[in-house]
Amino acid sequence: MKKIIALLGIAVLSISCGKKEKTVSATANVSPEELLVIEGKALFESNRAACASCHKPNQKIIGPSIKEIVKVYEEQNGDMIAFLKKKAKPIVDPEQYSVMETNFAILKTMTDRELESLVAYMYSEK
Ligand code: HEC
Structure with missing residues (x-):
């Protein structure tokens, strides 16, 4: 036995x-950059983060498309990490901010690496 x-x-x-x-x-x-994007995409689409339920790459659904968000951030030189840490004001669609605001409870539980990965993924979709 x-x-x-x-x-x-x-x-x-x-x-x-x-x-x-x-x-x-x-x-x-x-590469490390590609790995960050892969991690970010998985997290963005996961049930935990649920970002993809409101943000699609090319199409506005509940939230602006990822392309639109990145375009505005690039044009205005915005700091997306600061926004996700609730340290910067919304610059894409401030009128709808209350809808996005519900996500800060989850975003607060994320590590810096996780937040960076979300941003890296979003910029990869531009
Ligand atoms: C319930 C729907 C919903 C979910 C889920 C959601 N968002 Fe949003 N998001 C919105 C809406 C609506 C806006 C537009 C309002 C705004 O600009 O703040 C927005 C805006 C944004 C912006 C632009 C903010 C700005 O400067 O105006 C970013 C970046 C963003 N979302 C990232 C994320 C990430 C990352 C997740 C996942 C953790 C996520 N969102 C989940 C609805 C959502």
Whole structure:
């Protein structure tokens, strides 16, 4: 019995090791910038952040499109990280700000890296 358990243990170990290698090799030729964009896209579209339920790349739904947001930020040299940290005023559609404001509860739980990844993803869609 002990032998079987030990064997099972080795099998599980090698399966999980195999998985790890796959992840590493899949991301090995991705630059740090690209990795940030990939992370940001996943987070943007996740249930946790839910940004994608109101923001689509090219089309206004509940919120302005990602393209529109980035365009305004580039034109006005805005600081999107500061906005997401609630340290800067809205510059895209201030009249609708109360709708966006509900998201700060979630944004407050995010690390700097996560906020940076969201911004990197949004700029990649411009
Ligand atoms: C319930 C719908 C909704 C969700 C979910 C949502 N937004 Fe928004 N967002 C809006 C609306 C509406 C606006 C336009 C008002 C404004 O400009 O503040 C907006 C505006 C913005 C702006 C531009 C702010 C500015 O300067 O005017 C950014 C950046 C943004 N959202 C990012 C995000 C991110 C990142 C998430 C996910 C964490 C998210 N939004 C989730 C509705 C939403």
